[in-house]
Amino acid sequence: MRKKLIIILVSFLFIFFAVLCSIKLYRVYRCNQCGILLAFDDYDAYNWEDHFDFFDKYGIKVTFFVNASEPTDFCYKAIERGHEIAFHTIGHVRLTEVSEEEVYAQAIAPIETFRQKGIELTTFAYPYGSYTEELNDLLLQHYKVVRGAYYYRLTSKETMRHGFVEAYPIDNGYFDTQEDYERVITDILENLHANKAGVACVYSHAISPGGEWCVSEEKLEFLITKAKELGLEFYTFKELQNN
Numbered sequence: 001m002r003k004k005l006i007i008i009l010v011s012f013l014f015i016f017f018a019v020l021c022s023i024k025l026y027r028v029y030r031c032n033q034c035g036i037l038l039a040f041d042d043y044d045a046y047n048w049e050d051h052f053d054f055f056d057k058y059g060i061k062v063t064f065f066v067n068a069s070e071p072t073d074f075c076y077k078a079i080e081r082g083h084e085i086a087f088h089t090i091g092h093v094r095l096t097e098v099s100e101e102e103v104y105a106q107a108i109a110p111i112e113t114f115r116q117k118g119i120e121l122t123t124f125a126y127p128y129g130s131y132t133e134e135l136n137d138l139l140l141q142h143y144k145v146v147r148g149a150y151y152y153r154l155t156s157k158e159t160m161r162h163g164f165v166e167a168y169p170i171d172n173g174y175f176d177t178q179e180d181y182e183r184v185i186t187d188i189l190e191n192l193h194a195n196k197a198g199v200a201c202v203y204s205h206a207i208s209p210g211g212e213w214c215v216s217e218e219k220l221e222f223l224i225t226k227a228k229e230l231g232l233e234f235y236t237f238k239e240l241q242n243n
């Protein structure tokens with residue numbers, strides 16, 4: 001009887017520590033995992049909403065950087081589907097060319113308007129990717145992350161909690177052929193894959209096969225499938241800020 005009890009106790013302790021160990025290993029794995037932030041800029045509500053099912057099909061969440069003076073129906077629907085609503089000024093204004101009052105009106109005051117209507121804006125993308133260090137200092141007092149628009153930069157998850165991050169444009173107009181696009185994206189994803197706890201942002205505008213400032217579904221499908229093949233995760237900005 002006593003022997004039986006000891007065996008049960010030892011088995012219980014073994015299982016208990018094995019579970020603890022697995023949880024710890026899983027946390028380290030999640031922490032070191034690399035990933036992609038996929039974003040869409042400006043405001044193409046109908047087009048974006050038409051693609052909610054497309055994102056669901058691949059199980060990914062994205063970030064929409066909207067131009068709007070207040071939350072729209074689209075904003076609430078996107079959040080309900082697990083995506084992030086981030087900000088891009090009210091009127092797509094180049095912030096480096098306007099007064100401080102206008103910067104406040106276009107990029108800072110709307111935070112409170114959105115908050116009062118239930119949406120917390122914590123990420124901002126500069127229209128035209130135009131910024132200065134002074135603008136970064138000012139906006140980072142109000143946003144957790146501010147985003148550029150021109151380069152691929154491998155960023156640590158740590159930096160994604162607070163600071164300036166770059167983003168790489170994947171609009172159709174930047175690539176002559178699908179093959180060119182696939183080569184560039186493969187390089188980016190393999191570079192990410194070779195790192196620990198690294199993330200990078202890529203962005204476009206609407207989703208359409210034509211149009212210079214759009215990205216085709218075919219291009220998105222390549223990015224998503226290749227990223228998944230390499231074990232990369234898709235994140236929203238907010239997810240990493242709260243990480």
Ligand SMILES: [Zn+2]
Pocket residue numbers: 041042088092126127128
């Ligand atoms: Zn824009």
